Amino acid sequence: MIIETDGLRRDFLVGTRLRRRRVVAVRDVTLNVAPGEAVGFLGPNGAGKSTTIKMLTGVLVPTSGSASVCGLDPVRERRELGKRIGVVFGQRSQLWWDLPLEESFDLHGAIHKVPAARYEERLEECVELLDMTSFLRTPVRQLSLGQRMRGEVTAALLHSPELLVLDEPTIGLDLASKERLRSFLSAVNARGEVTLLLTTHDLPDVERLCRRVVVIDHGRVLVDDELSTLRRRFAGNRTLVVELTAPAEALAGLTGVVDVQVEAQGMRQRLAFGAGTSAAELIAEVARRVELRDVTVDEPSIEDLVRTLYASSRPA
Amino acid sequence: MSAPYPQLVRAGFRRYASYRQAAFAGLTANVVFGFLRAAVLVAVLAQQGTVAGYDIPTAVTYVWLGQGLLSVVQLWPELEFSKRIRSGDVVIDLGRPWDLTAAMLATDLGRAGHAMVVRFIPPMLLGIVFFPFRWPQRPVTWLLFLVSIVLAVVVSFTIRFMLSATAFWMLDAHGVLSVWGAVSGIVVGLIVPLAWFPQWAQAVLAWTPFPAIMQSPIDVFTERGDVVALLGHAAIWSVLLFAACKLMLRAGAKKLVVQGG
Structure with a gap:
């Protein structure tokens, strides 16, 4: 050491x-x-x-x-x-x-x-x-x-x-x-x-x-x-950002997705999903329902992580 | 790469070489005061004749040597070190694998070397041109004079170091500094020659390191008194005070390390 x-x-x-x-x-x-x-x-x-x-x-x-x-x-x-x-x-x-x-x-x-x-x-x-x-x-x-x-x-x-x-x-x-x-x-x-x-x-x-x-x-x-x-352990949800080729309604009922936000008149959607869900499976599931132009996965920021840590550790 | 201390001497020299305007401003002030002081002493001696062995050429030489030496020995601390202690930057100095007191002395000797070139020689030349001047009679005096200046810088450094190092214990060192500011010019022999003091005051000062800062180098140059005694006095004080600085730094560092900054 x-x-x-x-x-x-x-x-x-x-x-x-x-x-x-x-x-x-x-x-x-x-x-x-x-x-x-x-x-x-x-x-x-x-x-x-x-x-x-x-x-x-x-x-x-x-x-x-x-x-x-x-x-x-x-x-x-x-x-x-x-x-x-x-x-x-x-x-x-x-x-x-x-x-x-x-x-x-x-x-x-x-x-x-x-x-x-x-x-x-x-x-x-x-x-x-x-x-x-x-x-x-x-x-x-x-x-x-x-x-x-x-x-x-x-x-x-x-x-x-x-x-x-x-x-x-x-x-x-x-x-x-x-x-x-x-x-x-x-x-x-x-x-x-x-x-x-x-x-x-x-x-x-x-x-x-x-x-x-x-x-x-x-x-x-x-x-x-x-x-x-x-x-x-601490960071909670990741976010799958999907860019679509045509506007669509909010994608409801996807496995593991806990929150959906629609942006750019339905051309872009942000799907928050928990630690138990695989990004690859989620992308495949979305692709079966809409035509995708681009996807990105946002990792939770370390800022969020540290904030969560401090919040959970404050002495009463 | 070896021997950091000679390199620190060079760094100290070069550091001050980068402030030409400040050096020039300081030089101007030195020269103006030199003319004033020389004029006063010449006026006094013109009426009194010789005072305590000082005739006009010796007194004038005393003045110009003093004006030149003032910034070489640097009587008053710049307080950079006490600022580093207060700001906590001193932890960087303490964390280095060197003897910090020796490193600071080396840098100060470099600074003094630079001051010799730009602050000592020019006023001397002016004094030589415009006033009667007393040159050393024996060639060896030049060498002894150089030794006495190095010792003067060491003694002055240790006093400045200790004044700055009070910052380890005191939040505000203005009190100590203003006392030193008030008496230093008198006790080192800058204001009037120490030989003009009453006997008892001369006897007391002989037991202090202060004459070694200015009066002794001047006496060596003007060949007054026993040169061995003058240099011996300065050398003994250099060693004692340097050791005292090291003890003080050790105590200060210990306080910092134990109690926290």
């Missing part, structure tokens, strides 16, 4: 000296991540995501419970851990603000004592995949957010870390920049060199990158499962 935690808990004392109150930020997080995995770490604001990440990266001591990352005790062996993991915070920068991006990379290479040949190879690859040639000589303060984030991710990967922790890496990025970053991260992870742990509010990030999802709320793990399993 590259990340192993057991009953991780973190309390904070807040308020003034006279009126201290104990706030539990992380109540009980037990998490095991194997090398090469890509895990999405989800939860609403204040759920305990960032606190957990701080404990995993060694900048916060757990109140109780234990954590081991890359086989190290994060707090006691923080410096050693720093050599073996990369961290990207969407809202903080690890680049040198006044220097050209390239010089920040050089400094990272030097701080991590990356051998020259491997550094060159790694940098060249990142520059190419992330299309950074045009702004390598630009001071970081003049980069757009999208360009800077590409730089942040590169800096975090230059020393070939075993684990890359990304805390809201796509926050504030436009769609094209998000997509570029996602496909890069997905490619890096697919080669099996680096494990990804990603926190985000942007669920498409998770859909694109993570096979496994850990959802936490109120400092506890609500769900820890494969994304596909979660979909099946």
Whole structure:
């Protein structure tokens, strides 16, 4: 396991000296991540995501419970851990603000004592995949957010870390920049060199990158499962969208269909169907009754899924 | 890739090289104040003759060295580090596999190197052209002067570091900073030469690191006093204060890690 935690808990004392109150930020997080995995770490604001990440990266001591990352005790062996993991915070920068991006990379290479040949190879690859040639000589303060984030991710990967922790890496990025970053991260992870742990509010990030999802709320793990399993368990209905060649009345009485919506004067119909129904059988059944021009199946969005999860977990 | 610290020195240099206008504005202010201070001292000494070993050329040299060194040793902290502590960005600095205090010192030495080129040399040249100037009598003085400047930057760095690091414990460091702002110019020997202070005040200051920040390099250049004692004083304080910075950072980081940011 590259990340192993057991009953991780973190309390904070807040308020003034006279009126201290104990706030539990992380109540009980037990998490095991194997090398090469890509895990999405989800939860609403204040759920305990960032606190957990701080404990995993060694900048916060757990109140109780234990954590081991890359086989190290994060707090006691923080410096050693720093050599073996990369961290990207969407809202903080690890680049040198006044220097050209390239010089920040050089400094990272030097701080991590990356051998020259491997550094060159790694940098060249990142520059190419992330299309950074045009702004390598630009001071970081003049980069757009999208360009800077590409730089942040590169800096975090230059020393070939075993684990890359990304805390809201796509926050504030436009769609094209998000997509570029996602496909890069997905490619890096697919080669099996680096494990990804990603926190985000942007669920498409998770859909694109993570096979496994850990959802936490109120400092506890609500769900820890494969994304596909979660979909099946929680997501409820899928929707078959059929485009017809001629207008038709609402298609009633189809097996397994729980809701029908008619659009475009009967030229398009949305058929919601439950988990027990096969999309293929439903399409065949529709095709026997009307002439089809096109069909698509909409998977339930992960937003719906997470909303369902939170709603079902609210403490009374 | 090896040895991050020399590279950090270079980065510190290049970082400031990107702010030419700021350097020029600061330089202008230095020069204007230099002319004022030199004019005042020349007027005083023209009536008094020599005061505590300062004749006119020595006093003028004292002024221009002080004006030039002011931004090299950088008396007042920029507070970038305390901002990083308050914003939590310091977790990035703490997460790196380096000695953070040494890394910051390396960067500061680079900054000082840049200041030597753009902020020290130009006012010196003006002083040399427009006023009587006291050159070192012995060639070795130039080398010793350079050593004394490096030590001055180290001592000044450690004091700035510690002032900034108070942010680990204090939400507002303005109190501490304004005290330093008020007394620093006096105790380092920027305002008037420390030799003009009453005996007791000189004796007290000799036990502090402050003279090493400005008066000592000037004394080395003007060949006043025992150079071994001056450099020894600065070297001992550099080591002690650097160790104190490391202890303070360790305590601050521990507080952050244990109590949370």
